[in-house]
Amino acid sequence: MTTSFRRRDYRPAALAWASLILVFCLVEALIRTGVLSVYVVPLPSSIVAAIPRVVAEESIGRRLLLTGGEALGASVLLIVVGTGLGILLYRSRLVRAATENWIAAFAAAPLILAYPLFLVIFGRNALTIVMLGFLAGLAPMILKTVEGLSIVRRSLLNVGRSFNLSEWDLFWKIHFPAAVPTIFTGIRLSLIFALINIFGLEFLINFGGLGQLINELAERYDLPGTYVAIGFVILVSVCFFIVIERLERWLRPGG
Amino acid sequence: MRQVGAQLRDVTRQGTANFALEIKDLLMQFETPQGPVVAVDRMSVGVEQGRFVSIIGPSGCGKSTVFNIVGGLLRGYQGDVTVAGTRMDGPHKDIGMVFQEESTFPWRTVIDNVVFPLEVSGVPRAERYDRARSFIRMVGLEGFEQRFPAELSGGMRQRVAIARTLAFEPKILLMDEPFAALDEQTRLLLGDHILKIQQELRQTTVLITHNITEAVQLSDKIVIMTYRPGRLKRVLDIDLPRPRTSEVVGSPEFGAYVAEIWKDLREEASRGMQDAEARSRSS
Numbered sequence: 022m023t024t025s026f027r028r029r030d031y032r033p034a035a036l037a038w039a040s041l042i043l044v045f046c047l048v049e050a051l052i053r054t055g056v057l058s059v060y061v062v063p064l065p066s067s068i069v070a071a072i073p074r075v076v077a078e079e080s081i082g083r084r085l086l087l088t089g090g091e092a093l094g095a096s097v098l099l100i101v102v103g104t105g106l107g108i109l110l111y112r113s114r115l116v117r118a119a120t121e122n123w124i125a126a127f128a129a130a131p132l133i134l135a136y137p138l139f140l141v142i143f144g145r146n147a148l149t150i151v152m153l154g155f156l157a158g159l160a161p162m163i164l165k166t167v168e169g170l171s172i173v174r175r176s177l178l179n180v181g182r183s184f185n186l187s188e189w190d191l192f193w194k195i196h197f198p199a200a201v202p203t204i205f206t207g208i209r210l211s212l213i214f215a216l217i218n219i220f221g222l223e224f225l226i227n228f229g230g231l232g233q234l235i236n237e238l239a240e241r242y243d244l245p246g247t248y249v250a251i252g253f254v255i256l257v258s259v260c261f262f263i264v265i266e267r268l269e270r271w272l273r274p275g276g
Numbered sequence: 277m278r279q280v281g282a283q284l285r286d287v288t289r290q291g292t293a294n295f296a297l298e299i300k301d302l303l304m305q306f307e308t309p310q311g312p313v314v315a316v317d318r319m320s321v322g323v324e325q326g327r328f329v330s331i332i333g334p335s336g337c338g339k340s341t342v343f344n345i346v347g348g349l350l351r352g353y354q355g356d357v358t359v360a361g362t363r364m365d366g367p368h369k370d371i372g373m374v375f376q377e378e379s380t381f382p383w384r385t386v387i388d389n390v391v392f393p394l395e396v397s398g399v400p401r402a403e404r405y406d407r408a409r410s411f412i413r414m415v416g417l418e419g420f421e422q423r424f425p426a427e428l429s430g431g432m433r434q435r436v437a438i439a440r441t442l443a444f445e446p447k448i449l450l451m452d453e454p455f456a457a458l459d460e461q462t463r464l465l466l467g468d469h470i471l472k473i474q475q476e477l478r479q480t481t482v483l484i485t486h487n488i489t490e491a492v493q494l495s496d497k498i499v500i501m502t503y504r505p506g507r508l509k510r511v512l513d514i515d516l517p518r519p520r521t522s523e524v525v526g527s528p529e530f531g532a533y534v535a536e537i538w539k540d541l542r543e544e545a546s547r548g549m550q551d552a553e554a555r556s557r558s559s
């Protein structure tokens with residue numbers, strides 16, 4: 022148990038890559054034996070072969086930057102505003118009791134259906150996409166922040182009180198760090214909501230980076246290319262989750 | 277019964293002037309949906325400078341209530357709690373608390389836990405780490421400075437909490453059943469650490485416990501409480517030689533003290549047990 026904290030274990034990563042390759046081979050085999058139609062799923066080998074073409078011809082770099090930037094904007098807004106509102110809500114019992122159910126209901130609302138409204142307010146640009154992503158993830162971020170602050174063990178807070186801490190120190194040195202694991206669960210959740218909506222809206226209004234690329238390639242019936250673009254979407258998500266994990270470990274070492 | 281209690285209370289009050297901590301006629305009542313509950317009923321205890329006093333009683337007799345009041349975390353009591361002559365009102369820099377529940381900060385290493393009270397009071401960095409290291413040594417955790425609490429056993433974590441409170445350099449160390457969650461052997465060995473600290477620092481200590489062996493092993497004086505309402509039942513001086521180690525457990529005097537205290541506690545504990553049984557039957 023002690024060693025796992027110190028030395029890095031590469032087996033999970035190896036297993037993950039191995040199973041990915043295995044699935045690719047399996048799909049390849051199923052298509053080649055005629056079980057799966059090549060018009061539903063392209064050959065994995067043709068997807069891999071399409072990567073250089075898509076990268077060269079579809080200005081992937083610019084698209085990655087654009088979609089990544091939108092996602093980053095939404096994440097920063099989510100973390101700052103969501104955590105902030107969560108803290109305020111936690112502090113005010115009345116507002117919390119009055120709004121908590123509404124916020125939970127808001128979390129379930131299919132916000133993307135309101136995209137015309139966003140277009141009217143913000144215009145057909147990246148800001149619209151950032152705002153939709155941000156609002157889509159806001160509710161879980163707020164709720165998880167409130168939850169994290171609420172479930173902090175009393176004894177930890179009492180330690181601070183017994184050391185005569187100011188309200189400020191008590192909050193920022195004990196209460197908040199103790200709530201960080203739950204807050205990060207909130208960040209992950211809200212990031213999922215935000216990313217789905219960002220890619221979705223790009224696709225829907227044919228604007229921006231990778232979502233638009235999927236749209237275009239699909240309309241050209243370039244099936245392998247479409248799957249490559251989807252691969253890049255997944256890559257962006259994975260990068261964000263890796264960054265979030267690093268951030269959590271930096272902010273809250275020791276588990 | 278009341279008569280005896282009154283006499284003993286007088287014994288406790290001898291030499292009022294040099295008490296590091298004095299509790300006088302402490303009364304604490306909780307309002308509950310079932311009506312008021314008297315948790316502590318007119319209890320008086322004096323703790324002399326440099327002495328180790330245990331407060332012992334069965335579960336639910338009001339020990340943690342006393343702990344929280346003396347620590348300044350619980351208000352609304354009647355009576356007087358004074359530290360070196362000044363009345364307590366809120367947490368006090370002269371009192372360091374060790375809690376029964378897990379209280380180490382999981383996101384800080386051992387040394388960063390211990391350094392915490394020095395950090396918030398603005399002690400310069402190099403100095404506070406030096407001081408923290410000496411307290412870590414005192415509780416026998418050298419070599420574990422850079423570990424996180426999750427990597428330690430329950431007993432080690434509780435020692436981190438003790439070192440952290442010692443780093444606060446309180447005049448009075450107040451502990452609420454710090455070893456309650458540990459097995460008996462670990463508890464005896466931790467007792468050795470506590471005895472050593474007591475010897476080194478001449479630390480005035482109040483230990484709250486339900487464990488008779490622990491109380492006798494460590495204390496100069498034991499205060500026995502009654503069950504519901506929590507009253508002072510008896511104060512007993514423990515005349516075992518110091519310096520002490522856990523080996524004192526084997527001596528005949530030790531056995532005599534344990535038997536003596538059990539005689540007093542037996543009645544209270546069985547009342548507590550009947551209460552608990554009645555409660556689980558009615559629910």
Ligand SMILES: Nc1ncnc2c1ncn2[C@@H]1O[C@H](COP(=O)(O)OP(=O)(O)O)[C@@H](O)[C@H]1O
Binds near residue numbers: 306333
């Ligand atoms: N905040 C509270 N509200 C109501 N009753 C309480 C509260 N705290 C303690 N009590 C009651 O006071 C009595 C003493 O509790 P406590 O001091 O925790 O005992 P101990 O620490 O000896 O087990 C118990 O009967 C408990 O139910």
Ligand SMILES: [Mg+2]
Binds near residue numbers: 339340453
């Ligand atoms: Mg208790």
